[in-house]
Amino acid sequence: MNLYRSIIKITLGLAFMAVFLSCEEEVQNPGFESDDIPRIFGWEQIYGVDIEDSLYINVQVSPSDGVTYSWQLDGEEISTDPNLKYKFEDPSTYEVHLAIMRNGVPNTRTATVEVNKPFVPKEYNKKMVGFLTSAGSLADVDFSNLTHLVISYAIVDEVAYPETIVDTTFAKDMNVPQIVQSAHNAGVYVMLDVTDNMAAINGGGLYGDLTFYEAISDADKRAKVISTVVKFAVDNQLDGINFYLNNTWGGPGSLDPDILSAFFSEVPDYLPAGPGPDGEFFYTASVPGGWTTSVLSPLAAVERIDWVNIQPYRYENLSPTSHSPGWAFGDLAATWIGLGMPAEKIVGGFPAFGLKYDMPTDGTAVTWGNLWMYATYHSFKEILTMDAEAHTKSMLDVDDGLYYDGHATIQEKANVVLDQGFGGMMMWSIESDTKDQEKSLLNAAYDALGNN
Structure with missing residues (x-):
């Protein structure tokens, strides 16, 4: 019985130390200055999508507080949402551009979008x-x-x-x-x-x-x-x-x-x-x-x-x-x-x-x-x-x-x-x-x- 109590005491003690140490080592969220550059994560250089589907581009921006978004397709703005959903009408190669702004500090990304259709060989004489x-x-x-x-x-x-x-x-x-x-x-x-x-x-x-x-x-x-x-x-x-x-x-x-x-x-x-x-x-x-x-x-x-x-x-x-x-x-x-x-x-x-x-x-x-x-x-x-x-x-x-x-x-x-x-x-x-x-x-x- 004394051995049993000793094991319980040791276990409780270790648990208490673990909680104490976890509190001591808890990582705080970083702070950001107002002029920090907003970084863009999850961006690809090339996106592919079938003509029947919509293009989805989901990115992470940090810091994200106060950020504005501008999505452009071949130079024309198509969305101001944080993430992009877009349905193309024609199969072709396009350029998609994301411009973000936080407190007057900009960042951008550009990618190629290949909109695909089923391969149908063209007709020809020779x-x-x-x-x-x-x-x-x-x-x-x-x-x-x-x-x-x-x-x-x-x-x-x-x-x-x-x-x-x-x-x-x-x-x-x-x-x-x-x-x-x-x-x-x-x-x-x-x-x-x-x-x-x-x-x-x-x-x-x-x-x-x-x-x-x-x-x-x-x-x-x-x-x-x-x-x-x-x-x-x-x-x-x-x-x-x-x-x-x-x-x-x-x-x-x-x-x-x-x-x-x-x-x-x-x-x-x-x-x-x-x-x-x-x-x-x-x-x-x-x-x-x-x-x-x-x-x-x-x-x-x-x-x-x-x-x-x-x-x-x-x-x-x-x-x-x-x-x-x-x-x-x-x-x-x-x-x-x-x-x-x-x-x-x-x-x-x-x-x-x-x-x-x-x-x-x-x-x-x-x-x-x-x-x-x-x-x-x-x-x-x-x-x-x-x-x-x-x-x-x-x-x-x-x-x-x-x-x-x-x-x-x-x-x-x-x-x-x-x-x-x-x-x-x-x-x-x-x-x-x-x-x-x-x-x-x-x-x-x-x-x-x-x-x-």
């Missing part, structure tokens, strides 16, 4: 495929002139990325989810470009870089490359994948056609269903022109390939001349048709950049080893700064000549597409074009294909 590289952004894209957007690029390089083999870190910087939703709202398909390292302005591979080919030369790594990019595409709600082996010459010789055939033939085993016209997930490839074209001929035997983006540009010469001549457009298409690729699966490419020559005058011989010193690429936007009427021409008299595709050249190539029954056209790359509709190459091609 495909207009545009490539957007990580040098560009959503602000560069005019979806009204596109049927398919290809986001470039996921690099295959097992040395640089030993754990994943494929680098997709570009996706965060480019905000791929927002690009996809904006494209889908406009009825445009979105695809992922999988490549070697390259020069963004012209889409050319870096000299001697065979990282893509080296990775797929091993069966296990090949499987990892395919499964990784398919998972990325599915996770980001993309509609397809484009593969671009942009270096097709390996030092002493060409790439092994058996390895290329194995790779391109295995891809379909990994593809999910998709939103294509026949429920397909798009599977395409880009092929450079030039003397190594036939290296990628195994593509023609893969029935599952939806189309090939041919690149009849970057035809540099040791003397000033067009790098994107009309004859190359037709010849490269004919080459692929000769290899067995159906005409309707040919998508003919044109550049949104030009090649400027500035040849040496000191007697230096120009060779393939030093041509890069005397020939430089320039975006179409840059060309327009040199001549505001450049879209009406195809060459500027700058140095030893700046050669590019103007509207007349685009029309000429579109006529070939229409006359020969090709699948459409593609442009590299969107951020190099202008969004001025009167001068845009993309707009000119879209119209020339009969899509408007």
Whole structure:
């Protein structure tokens, strides 16, 4: 019994001490000065909402006494309540802005709102495929002139990325989810470009870089490359994948056609269903022109390939001349048709950049080893700064000549597409074009294909 009383006394004593200590350590609410900045908590940079639902933004403000609120949508005030509830009428991308004030002390926040609708692909006469590289952004894209957007690029390089083999870190910087939703709202398909390292302005591979080919030369790594990019595409709600082996010459010789055939033939085993016209997930490839074209001929035997983006540009010469001549457009298409690729699966490419020559005058011989010193690429936007009427021409008299595709050249190539029954056209790359509709190459091609 004495032991029982002792336990009771100890328990009561501990309880008393706990209460005493809790009172001693009770944290008091902080006080605020009249000129303290009211802080905003719970704010996001991007909000998404379906067109059928209302947007809710609930934030916490501290200190909140005496705070006034002003919610603005694209510059117009829509509410003065502490939290926002808003129903949109149209699917689009909006800017929402919150301005608060406490005793004359302001604070603000701004975010993007993506109002979504179910994806309904637009109707078109011929495909207009545009490539957007990580040098560009959503602000560069005019979806009204596109049927398919290809986001470039996921690099295959097992040395640089030993754990994943494929680098997709570009996706965060480019905000791929927002690009996809904006494209889908406009009825445009979105695809992922999988490549070697390259020069963004012209889409050319870096000299001697065979990282893509080296990775797929091993069966296990090949499987990892395919499964990784398919998972990325599915996770980001993309509609397809484009593969671009942009270096097709390996030092002493060409790439092994058996390895290329194995790779391109295995891809379909990994593809999910998709939103294509026949429920397909798009599977395409880009092929450079030039003397190594036939290296990628195994593509023609893969029935599952939806189309090939041919690149009849970057035809540099040791003397000033067009790098994107009309004859190359037709010849490269004919080459692929000769290899067995159906005409309707040919998508003919044109550049949104030009090649400027500035040849040496000191007697230096120009060779393939030093041509890069005397020939430089320039975006179409840059060309327009040199001549505001450049879209009406195809060459500027700058140095030893700046050669590019103007509207007349685009029309000429579109006529070939229409006359020969090709699948459409593609442009590299969107951020190099202008969004001025009167001068845009993309707009000119879209119209020339009969899509408007």
